[in-house]
Amino acid sequence: MQESPLAAIQLLWVNLIMDSLASLALATEEPKDDLLQRPPYRKKEYIISPKMVKHILGMSIYQSIILFVFVFAGHKFVPDTNNTTELDGTNKLTREAIINTHDLYSEECDSKTDKYDADMMAAGDCVYDFGTPYVFAGMPKTLGGLQMYEPYKKTTPSRHLTVVFNVFVLFQIFNMLAARKIHDEVNILEGVFGNAMFVGVWLVIAFGQYVMCQFGGTFMKVHVDGLTGEQWALSSIVAVTGLGWNLVLKFCPETCCPRMGDEDQEEVAAAEKDY
Numbered sequence: 001m002q003e004s005p006l007a008a009i010q011l012l013w014v015n016l017i018m019d020s021l022a023s024l025a026l027a028t029e030e031p032k033d034d035l036l037q038r039p040p041y042r043k044k045e046y047i048i049s050p051k052m053v054k055h056i057l058g059m060s061i062y063q064s065i066i067l068f069v070f071v072f073a074g075h076k077f078v079p080d081t082n083n084t085t086e087l088d089g090t091n092k093l094t095r096e097a098i099i100n101t102h103d104l105y106s107e108e109c110d111s112k113t114d115k116y117d118a119d120m121m122a123a124g125d126c127v128y129d130f131g132t133p134y135v136f137a138g139m140p141k142t143l144g145g146l147q148m149y150e151p152y153k154k155t156t157p158s159r160h161l162t163v164v165f166n167v168f169v170l171f172q173i174f175n176m177l178a179a180r181k182i183h184d185e186v187n188i189l190e191g192v193f194g195n196a197m198f199v200g201v202w203l204v205i206a207f208g209q210y211v212m213c214q215f216g217g218t219f220m221k222v223h224v225d226g227l228t229g230e231q232w233a234l235s236s237i238v239a240v241t242g243l244g245w246n247l248v249l250k251f252c253p254e255t256c257c258p259r260m261g262d263e264d265q266e267e268v269a270a271a272e273k274d275y
Contacts, residue, residue, distance in 0.1 A: 003140050005071050005164050007157075007221035013212065017172055017205055025201035026179060030194065050254035052182055057257065058249045059178075059242065063171050066238060070164045075137035078163050079230045135160040135231075159223040162213060163231050169209050170239030176202060178246040186250060188243070 006014070048056075070078070138158025140150040149158050180198075181188050193199060214226035227235070 005139070005161050006168070009220055010165050010222075013208075013220075014169060014172070017169065021201050021205055022172075022176055022179075025176065025195075025198040028195060028197040029180065030191075032191070046260040048260045049182070050257050050259055051184055053257040053260065054252060054254040055178075055182075055246065055249055058252070059175060059246065062245045063168075063242065066171075066241075067164065067168055070167055070238075071139070071161075074160050074163060075135050078135045078160065078234065079133055080135040080159055080228065081133050135163065138162075138164075156224040157218060157221045159225075159227070159231075162222040162227060163235060165222065166209070166213050166227060166231075166235045167238055170235055171242050173202070173206055173209065174239050174242050175246070176205075178243060184250040186247070188246070 004011075136149065136152075136158065138149050138160030140153065141148055149160075177192070178188050180192065181190075212220045213222055216222045217224045
């Protein structure tokens with residue numbers, strides 16, 4: 001992988017979700033009565049609390065691990081049985097298209113198992129197996145610089161990287177629910193339906209992601225035929241696990257996280273004791 005798995009237009013959509021729309025949704029939460037039961041903020045108390053640091057770091061690490069697995073190994077487990085349609089007006093990849101365009105193809109492919117493998121590629125052999133039930137590897141090049149999906153990007157953006165984009169955005173959509181609570185409350189859905197703005201924005205983001213993945217095509221740098229039902233199910237299930245990880249983080253002590261700001265810890269302990 002020598003290029004970003006997300007295109008610039010996709011990053012713009014992610015930025016819109018995580019900054020503008022998410023801020024609009026979360027900032028419209030009505031004040032709760034329990035705010036009056038909290039102690040006042042201390043003079044040097046930093047706006048990012050240790051609990052927030054815990055969740056920011058914990059969720060970032062978790063999502064990064066999952067996404068790296070999808071980027072570098074997704075072509076080995078992401079289902080896609082519809083990968084043998086003829087390349088005519090449907091803009092899909094076929095064995096014939098690979099043979100006619102791949103400069104490393106050799107006649108020996110006809111008598112070999114055409115599994116995708118960098119060593120076979122280096123030897124000048126065929127690199128795709130159209131009988132596999134998984135997506136084509138969507139990285140433009142291998143880590144060694146060999147071509148992978150690069151010759152076929154003009155035909156259609158990769159379905160593999162479309163799944164990566166979808167998983168990443170769905171992670172943020174579900175994490176919006178968890179971000180409503182910043183004091184380790186277990187019930188993240190408490191009062192959610194009392195905020196019509198939050199529900200409306202959340203649904204708009206979710207519907208917008210569906211439309212972009214299914215109909216965005218080359219404009220959004222996603223596969224021209226969108227994702228299959230299996231791929232949507234896999235993406236959604238993986239993204240929902242972020243809520244489970246958020247629950248685990250709630251029971252982890254924040255003492256192991258760095259404390260932001262320059263507060264004297266004795267003053268912090270004294271203030272907590274007074275309260």
